[in-house]
Amino acid sequence: MEYLIRFSQSHETFRLAEIQSLAIIEGIDLEIISYSEESPFCIVRLPSEDAARALIRRSVLTQTIHEHWGTAETYDELHAIVKRNTAHLWPQYKEVSFKINMDTYQGSRSGTKKVELINSFAYLPFEGQILLKSPDQEFTIFEQWEFNAMPRNLPDPLKVHFGRFVGGSIREVIKTYDLKKRTYISTTSMDSELSLVTANIALAAPGKIFYDPFVGTGSFPIACAHFGALGWGSDIDGRSVRGEGGKRSLKGNFEQYGLEQLLGGVFVSDLTNSPVRRSKIFDGIVCDPPYGVREGLKVLGCRDPEDKDARLVEKGKKWYKKSTFVPPKKAYSFMAMLGDILDFASDTLVENGRLSFWMPTANDQEQEMPVPTHPCLSLVVVCTQDFNRWSRRLITYRRLPDSEVDTSALAQWRQEEKLSGHTADDLNAFRRAYFNGFRTEQPDVDVVAG
Known part of the structure; x- marks a missing residue:
């Protein structure tokens, strides 16, 4: 019919x-x-x-x-x-x-x-x-x-x-989860409509486990929990995870909607140094990674690993346990981050589980950022939200069964050289384009006097 x-x-x-x-x-x-x-x-x-x-x-x-x-x-x-x-x-x-x-x-x-x-x-x-x-x-x-x-x-x-x-x-449920009514949000909290749509496209449902490695104030785990999934999350910034305690916290947001029983847990972690066991445990991964525009992308680690103090930190000197200790961070490549997300998903998603993450791109074809690929992941759909000179895309992948993975392509993917650099602009083409007004860089032209 x-x-x-x-x-x-x-x-x-x-x-x-x-x-x-x-x-x-x-x-x-x-x-x-x-x-x-x-x-x-x-x-x-x-x-x-x-x-x-x-x-x-x-x-x-x-x-x-x-x-x-x-x-x-x-x-x-x-x-x-x-x-x-x-x-x-x-x-x-x-x-x-x-x-x-x-x-x-x-x-x-x-x-x-x-x-x-x-x-x-x-x-x-x-x-x-x-x-x-x-x-x-x-x-x-x-x-x-x-x-x-x-x-x-x-x-x-x-x-x-x-x-x-x-x-x-x-x-009508969009109004229920409206950020204007939410007790605890940040400047990067995803709006309720797109959070719920992301959860739907990622196949959130009762009996499933979903994870957000850039959880912030919890918009995506909350949306997944609305549809019955158990939500987990982590973030490199412990302040966003902890909030101010009580109602003004990520946990408080779950309690606001009566979803606390569907919060598996949240913890402070960097994706590249995650305590999550690399085995097929998640039915879905949903996230909106940082774009590195407001401030450069960072991961845990030392900018100069040969530095004496850096080596002491990496060897776990006892003062790292003190409450005043701040772990050192180094600049992080935006494209390397996308590759790490795909690699993490390939290791932790169940077969046919979905990864749905947001990624910015310039609308100019010459500056458009390519959709990343991974041998273990099949591209399902790319959805686009347009903003004048740039857009952000929701990219969704399906974890292939191991029997369908091209093992030679996987081996080659893991050996590819990662982008190197020391500053935020060195490592983030989108950031450079954003602050350049998405203007195409012009080559130098020799001026001939006549």
Whole structure:
């Protein structure tokens, strides 16, 4: 049976990725029949009405799903399709209460015109009471007008759809987790909508273990916990993990939402010096790594390992246990960090587990940062959030079963030379481009006097 999905008008490149991931979680056979990012309407084929409800019951970017009765370019064509293809469905709605709504995406209709268009479906043999509140069945006329059309007074929509309401999403939950209402946040806390979408794309679900190695104030583990997963996290900055104690802490955020039973634990750790056992223990890894713009990226270690004091620190001199001890840090390559994330995920994800992390890039093709690859990980989808001259991408991978890994490619990947340098700018091309205004560097030109 065909169904019409009505998406929200946000994050267009994330929409299909989310419902395709939800189909995997629910074990539903999903076929995309028609979709364009310029339209919030998507026609899909699903095995049943129960499957349609299950598909979007935890969706964040979907509004509603409808049994698809017809799509056409004109109302005359739509009526002909509805009469031809759905007459066998009419008897079951003959005596129930109902109402017909109108949804005019990118357009508008007067109240009088809406009534006229609704009455054009009077041939439907519905004899039940018309109820505007809580009817047994709801039908909707969807008008799809030209995207960003100017002027707005076009005579006719591009397409018209008609369908019967089947189920709604959990889009309202975005307000529940709104950062403005959260007790403890930082400047880098991911907003609630994208945190929840990330958790969905990463396949967070009950009985699964999820981990964020750049946990900050806990946006991603909270989103995963909302969907029933057990959340773990770590961060090199112990201040963000500990917070101020009580309610103003990462743990306090979990308690705010009644999710404390789904917080596995958090600890202070650098990804490159992690105490996490390198075995397949995580069902998913979700994170928004630091971009190194506000301050250069750092990892634990000594900038000059030949320094005498550095060697004493590395050998574990007893004063490292004192509360006043601050571990030394050194500059860290942004691309090396991405490689370390992929390598860590390849070692700790279960087979078919997912890694979903955010990565910035310049919109200029000459400065665009390539999507990193790893022999143990298969790229699932890349979703993009655009900001003027730069964008950030949610990149999602699937951990391949060991039997599918190219061992020779893996050996070569581990031997590749890592980027070297000493300063934040040396090691972070995105940081250089950001402070350069994303202008392409021009080669030196010799000036010839004439």
